[in-house]
Amino acid sequence: MSTQVTTPTPDLRADVWSRKDLTAIEPLSVGELTTLLDTAAAFKTVGTREIKKVPALRGQTMVNFFVEPSTRTRVSFELAAHRLSADVINMSASSSSLTKGETLKDTALNLQALHADIIVLRHSSAGAAQFLAERLQASVINAGDGAHEHPTQALLDTFTIREKLGRIAGIHVVIIGDIRFSRVARSNIQALTKLGARVTLVGPPTLVPREFEHLGVAVTHDLDAVLPDADVVNLLRIQHERQRKEYFPSLGEYTALFGLTKARAEKLKAEALIMHPGPINRGVEIDSDLADSGRSVILDQVTNGLAVRMAVLFLCAGARHD
Amino acid sequence: MTTKTTLLKSGRIIDPANRRDEIGDLLIVDGRIAEPSELRDLKSEISEIDCAGLVIAPGLIDLHVHLREPGQSAKETIASGTKAAAAGGFTSIVCMPNTSPSIDSPSVVTWVLEKAKAEACVNVFPTGAITKGMAGEELAPIGSMFKAGIVALTDDGRCIQNHEVMRRALEYAGMFGLTVMDHCQDYNLVGKGVMHEGAVSTALGLPGWPAAGEEIIVQRNALLAELTGTPIHCQHLSSGGSVRLLREARARGVKLSGEICPHHIALTDESVRGFDTNFKMNPPLRTQRDIDLLIEGVADGTITVLASDHAPHCAYEKEVEFDLAPFGILGLETELGLFLDLLVHKKKAISLARLIEMFTTEPARLLRLDRGTLSVGAPADVTLIDPGLEWTVDKEQSFSRSRNTPFHGWELKGRAVRTIVAGETVWKL
Numbered sequence: 001m002s003t004q005v006t007t008p009t010p011d012l013r014a015d016v017w018s019r020k021d022l023t024a025i026e027p028l029s030v031g032e033l034t035t036l037l038d039t040a041a042a043f044k045t046v047g048t049r050e051i052k053k054v055p056a057l058r059g060q061t062m063v064n065f066f067v068e069p070s071t072r073t074r075v076s077f078e079l080a081a082h083r084l085s086a087d088v089i090n091m092s093a094s095s096s097s098l099t100k101g102e103t104l105k106d107t108a109l110n111l112q113a114l115h116a117d118i119i120v121l122r123h124s125s126a127g128a129a130q131f132l133a134e135r136l137q138a139s140v141i142n143a144g145d146g147a148h149e150h151p152t153q154a155l156l157d158t159f160t161i162r163e164k165l166g167r168i169a170g171i172h173v174v175i176i177g178d179i180r181f182s183r184v185a186r187s188n189i190q191a192l193t194k195l196g197a198r199v200t201l202v203g204p205p206t207l208v209p210r211e212f213e214h215l216g217v218a219v220t221h222d223l224d225a226v227l228p229d230a231d232v233v234n235l236l237r238i239q240h241e242r243q244r245k246e247y248f249p250s251l252g253e254y255t256a257l258f259g260l261t262k263a264r265a266e267k268l269k270a271e272a273l274i275m276h277p278g279p280i281n282r283g284v285e286i287d288s289d290l291a292d293s294g295r296s297v298i299l300d301q302v303t304n305g306l307a308v309r310m311a312v313l314f315l316c317a318g319a320r321h322d
Numbered sequence: 323m324t325t326k327t328t329l330l331k332s333g334r335i336i337d338p339a340n341r342r343d344e345i346g347d348l349l350i351v352d353g354r355i356a357e358p359s360e361l362r363d364l365k366s367e368i369s370e371i372d373c374a375g376l377v378i379a380p381g382l383i384d385l386h387v388h389l390r391e392p393g394q395s396a397k398e399t400i401a402s403g404t405k406a407a408a409a410g411g412f413t414s415i416v417c418m419p420n421t422s423p424s425i426d427s428p429s430v431v432t433w434v435l436e437k438a439k440a441e442a443c444v445n446v447f448p449t450g451a452i453t454k455g456m457a458g459e460e461l462a463p464i465g466s467m468f469k470a471g472i473v474a475l476t477d478d479g480r481c482i483q484n485h486e487v488m489r490r491a492l493e494y495a496g497m498f499g500l501t502v503m504d505h506c507q508d509y510n511l512v513g514k515g516v517m518h519e520g521a522v523s524t525a526l527g528l529p530g531w532p533a534a535g536e537e538i539i540v541q542r543n544a545l546l547a548e549l550t551g552t553p554i555h556c557q558h559l560s561s562g563g564s565v566r567l568l569r570e571a572r573a574r575g576v577k578l579s580g581e582i583c584p585h586h587i588a589l590t591d592e593s594v595r596g597f598d599t600n601f602k603m604n605p606p607l608r609t610q611r612d613i614d615l616l617i618e619g620v621a622d623g624t625i626t627v628l629a630s631d632h633a634p635h636c637a638y639e640k641e642v643e644f645d646l647a648p649f650g651i652l653g654l655e656t657e658l659g660l661f662l663d664l665l666v667h668k669k670k671a672i673s674l675a676r677l678i679e680m681f682t683t684e685p686a687r688l689l690r691l692d693r694g695t696l697s698v699g700a701p702a703d704v705t706l707i708d709p710g711l712e713w714t715v716d717k718e719q720s721f722s723r724s725r726n727t728p729f730h731g732w733e734l735k736g737r738a739v740r741t742i743v744a745g746e747t748v749w750k751l
Contacts, residue, residue, distance in 0.1 A: 026525075103638070103641075103642055104642065104643060105641060105642070123643070125643035125644060125645045125646060126526055126527045126528045126597070126644065126645065127526070127528070127597030127643065127644045128643050130596075130597055131597060131642075131643060131644075145527075146527055146528070146645070147527030147528075148526055148527035148528070149527070181527075183527060186525070186527055209524065211519075211520060211521050211523075211524035212524055214521035214524065214525070215524070215525060
C-alpha cells in the first residue's frame with residue numbers, strides 16, 4: 001500500500017466519455033474531444049501544485065507495451081501513470097515474447113491474465129491497438145500504430161493550440177513534412193478538422209499525396225505561399241533514417257524547399273505558433289535558433305502531453321469501471 | 323454386368339457447349355451422359371431425380387483453387403477442399419501449385435493426382451509452377467510435369483518479374499499447348515502494399531497496393547502473348563484499368579484472357595476500415611468504380627472466366643495485425659451464390675446461361691479440359707442449380723478446414739442443390 005502523499009483528484013464530470021479504449025481520434029465526437037481537453041486542463045493545474053500526485057488510479061496496473069522503440073511517449077505515459085498513483089510496468093519488443101514468435105494476441109492475453117488494467121501500445125502495424133481493444137477487457141491506449149494514428153499526440157497538439165490561441169475553430173494549421181508515413185499527421189488532421197480548424201498539408205507529392213484531400217484538408221507543395229496565412233505551423237520530423245531516395249533527393253534539397261528557415265519565418269504572422277512533435281532534426285525541418293525562439297511551443301507540447309495522457313488514462317479507466 | 327442408370331427428370335437443361343436451353347430429361351448410364359433413346363432398351367433399375375424448377379447444368383469448373391496439399395493440411399486438404407467444391411456445385415477444380423513443396427516437379431504432380439484419386443470427391447486438375455520453387459528465375463521441368471498430368475502453368479501467389487524469363491517460359495510452354503496463368507503484380511510498384519491504394523488506405527495509414535501494379539503486368543502479358551503466341555490467362559483481375567487493357571488486347575486478336583473472383587465485385591476497400599483480416603486478399607478489394615468496370619467486362623465478354631481463388635487460412639494465422647496477416651479468403655461454397663446473386667439477379671449483367679458458360683465451356687476450352695459439357699458420351703458431371711433459392715451463408719457449415727470468409731451471414735439468391743461427378747451424387751443440399 002502506497003503511503004505517498006497525494007492531492008485529491010479534481011472533481012471531473014465526464015458524462016460524455018464511455019470508452020474504455022482510446023485507439024484513434026477518428027471515431028470521437030466533438031463532445032468527447034472537448035471532454036478530453038477539459039479534463040487535461042484540470043490535470044494540468046494539478047501539475048503546478050506542490051504535491052503533483054492524485055490517487056485516481058491507485059491499485060491499478062498500467063503496462064507500457066512498446067513493440068516499436070520510443071522514449072518521450074513512453075516516459076510521458078509512465079509519468080502520467082505515476083501521477084495518477086498507478087503501478088507501471090515497461091515492456092519492449094526485445095523483452096517480450098514477440099521475438100520468440102508469440103502473437104500479439106497471446107502476449108496481450110497473458111498481460112490481462114496478470115490483471116493489467118491498462119495497456120498502452122506502441123506498434124508498427126496500423127490497427128494494432130484496435131485489434132487488442134476488441135479482444136481485451138483491459139483499457140487499450142494507442143501510443144502510435146504504424147502510420148495510422150497517434151491520438152495522444154494530436155490531443156496534446158490541440159490542447160497546446162487552444163491554450164495559446166484560445167480556440168481551435170477557425171484557425172489555420174499548416175502541417176509540413178512527411179505526412180504519408182505520419183500517424184501524428186493523421187491524428188492531428190482528425191482532431192483539428194473535427195474541432196473546426198482549417199488544415200493545409202505541405203510537402204513534396206511523394207510525401208503528401210493528393211488522397212489526403214479526402215480527409216477534408218488542403219494539399220499544397222508551395223510552403224512560401226501558405227506561411228503568411230498560417231496561425232500554427234506544425235513541423236513533422238523527416239524520418240531520414242527510414243526513407244529511401246525516391247521520396248526526395250537529399251536532406252539539403254528538402255530543407256531548401258520545405259525547411260522552416262529564418263527567412264521563411266519572417267513571412268509568418270507575429271502571433272503564429274511553431275510546433276514540432278519531436279525529436280527535432282535541427283537544421284533540417286526547422287532552423288536551430290527558431291526551435292529555441294519565443295514563438296516555438298515545442299517544450300509546452302511536452303509538458304501538455306503529460307496532462308493529456310493523465311486525462312486519457314483517467315477517463316478510459318473510469319469508463320471500464322462504470 | 324449391371325448398369326447404373328440415373329434419370330434427371332424435367333429440369334431446365336442449360337448446356338452451352340451444345341447451345342441447348344430447354345426443359346427436358348438427362349439420362350446418365352454408367353457414369354456417362356447417354357442418349358435419351360437408350361432408356362427404352364435399359365433393363366436395369368433406374369433411379370429418378372425430380373428436377374422440376376431446377377437447372378441441369380454441366381458440372382461447374384473452378385480454375386483457381388488452393389487445396390494446400392502437400393504441406394499445409396492445417397488450412398485445407400484435398401479431401402476437405404474437394405468436399406467444399408462439391409458443396410459449392412463444382413465437379414472439377416484446378417489447383418494452384420503454391421504448396422509446400424510447390425508443385426514444380428513431376429513427382430509432386432503425381433503425388434497430388436494419386437492423393438486426389440484416393441480422397442477427392444470431385445475432379446482435381448493440378449497446375450505446375452512455371453519456375454523452380456516459384457522463384458521466378460529458372461524454368462521448372464515443364465515438359466515432365468506436362469507428361470505427369472498438369473493442365474496449365476502458373477506461379478500464382480507470385481508473379482515473374484523478369485520479362486525475359488516470362489517470355490522464355492511462354493515460348494517453352496507453347497510446345498505443349500499449355501496456357502500460362504498469371505497473378506499480375508509488379509513487386510516494385512506494390513511494395514509492401516496490403517490494401518488498395520486510395521482514400522481509405524490514406525486514412526488508415528496502411529501500405530497501399532496501387533491498381534497500376536496489376537495493370538502494368540496485364541499489359542506486359544498482352545505484349546508477351548502477342549510476341550510468343552502462347553495464351554496467357556490473367557488471374558483474379560481486380561482493377562477496372564485491367565479490363566480496359568484486356569479488352570484492347572483481345573480486340574487485336576491477342577490470346578489474352580481474364581477471370582474475376584466474387585469478392586472483387588461484392589466488396590470495396592471501405593470494408594477494410596475495421597482492420598478485419600477477412601477483407602485482406604491479393605489483389606486487394608478496390609473501389610465501386612472498379613466493380614462497375616469489372617462487371618462491364620463480364621457483360622461485354624472481355625472477362626470470360628469466373629473463379630473463386632479459394633484460399634483457406636487457419637484462424638490463428640488470420641487473427642493477427644492486418645499487415646502481418648496472410649492474404650486470401652474461402653471461396654468455393656459462396657462463389658456460385660455470389661455471382662448468381664450479383665451478376666444475374668441484381669445487376670442483370672449476364673444471363674443464367676452465360677454464367678453457366680463462364681463456369682463450364684470457357685474454362686474447359688482455355689485449359690483443354692474434357693469437361694463442361696452434357697454431350698452424349700461425356701463424363702456425367704452435372705450440377706443441379708436452384709437459381710431462385712434464397713439462403714444465408716453460414717461459415718460454420720463449411721466443409722473447408724478453415725473459416726476465413728467475409729461473407730458469413732450474407733443473404734444470397736441462387737445456389738447449387740446437388741453435385742454429380744461421373745454419375746454419382748457427391749453432395750446434395
